Amino acid sequence: MSSENPTDKITLVVLDMAGTTVADDGLVEQAFQAAAGELGVVAGSEQHQEMLAHVRATMGESKISVFRHLFGDEEKAQQANLAFERAYHDLVDAGHCAALPGAAEAIAELRAQGRKVVLTTGFSRATQDRILAALGWQEIADLTLCPADAGRGRPYPDLALTALLRTATDSVRQIAVVGDTGYDMLTGTRAGASMVAGVLTGAHDAERLTADGATHVLKSIAELPALLADR
Incomplete structure (x- = not known):
């Protein structure tokens, strides 16, 4: 008999956009x-x-x-x-918008693993939709959320918890929250996510990410599918 608690299996991955899956470039x-x-x-x-x-x-x-x-x-x-x-x-x-290397492939692999993927942002819905359209990402995730959809933005837990509710996820322990800022890490820890992963492709360094609650620090989002598969 497996000792793994089924409620701890990650079924929902909440991904930040700019700096995590989308290049910010200033x-x-x-x-x-x-x-x-x-x-x-x-x-x-x-x-x-x-x-x-x-x-x-x-x-x-x-x-x-x-x-x-x-x-x-x-x-x-x-x-x-x-x-x-x-x-x-x-x-x-003007074309100053691009996916980070391996991001689209990582999202596809996460969904192929049977996990739901939600893209979140601190931008408004209009800006989020502009980025998604520029990348051709309108259908890449199960759901996209901005602060107006959730009530409050980061560092509050609202975005992650709204993702849980909208995807009918059973437990906060089934959530992985991934981002490039300390505010992403605070969102994950405050939401009770069992994995809070920081990536080093954006705004904050490993020290800041760890200080704000990162359980893992990755070079990029491309490492995430293998990490979850091994878990």
């Missing part, structure tokens, strides 16, 4: 620069540098939440968020 920072400039923040100023440092530290968080923190005013935050989205969409439309 697009978030470029779009932020455009948004900050529209609100009168002078590039290279002390204020600009402080804001940019916060953007880097909070990679993975819902973008509107970041702008609320930076500007402390809802109207300005919404204005900055719209400017950010316009700039990011222009970059995507």
Whole structure:
């Protein structure tokens, strides 16, 4: 008789997009620069540098939440968020959007293993859909979620728990949460996921990922299917 608890078998994989499955290549920072400039923040100023440092530290968080923190005013935050989205969409439309090496293959292998895959983001639905369309990924996953779908974005557990509910997964212990930021790791640990894996293809290093709860640190998403198969 197997000693494995069936409720601990991972059947749901919740994957971040930018930096984990999709190459970022500085697009978030470029779009932020455009948004900050529209609100009168002078590039290279002390204020600009402080804001940019916060953007880097909070990679993975819902973008509107970041702008609320930076500007402390809802109207300005919404204005900055719209400017950010316009700039990011222009970059995507100009071809500055690509899957990370092995990402599409990894997602296909995870689903071939019988696992459900949910792609999540800190971007709005409009931006998420723009990226998915640019990559031809509209059907690559079982489900895609943005903060507006879940209630709150990272580092709260809402995205992972919404993925569990929408896919009718039986237990939080059946979830693997994978991302490139400390906020992804916090989302996974707060949701009770049995695997919280950080990848080194994005914003944060192994030290930050581990400090925020990573149970595994991978070079890239390409290593994930074999890790889960061995488990």
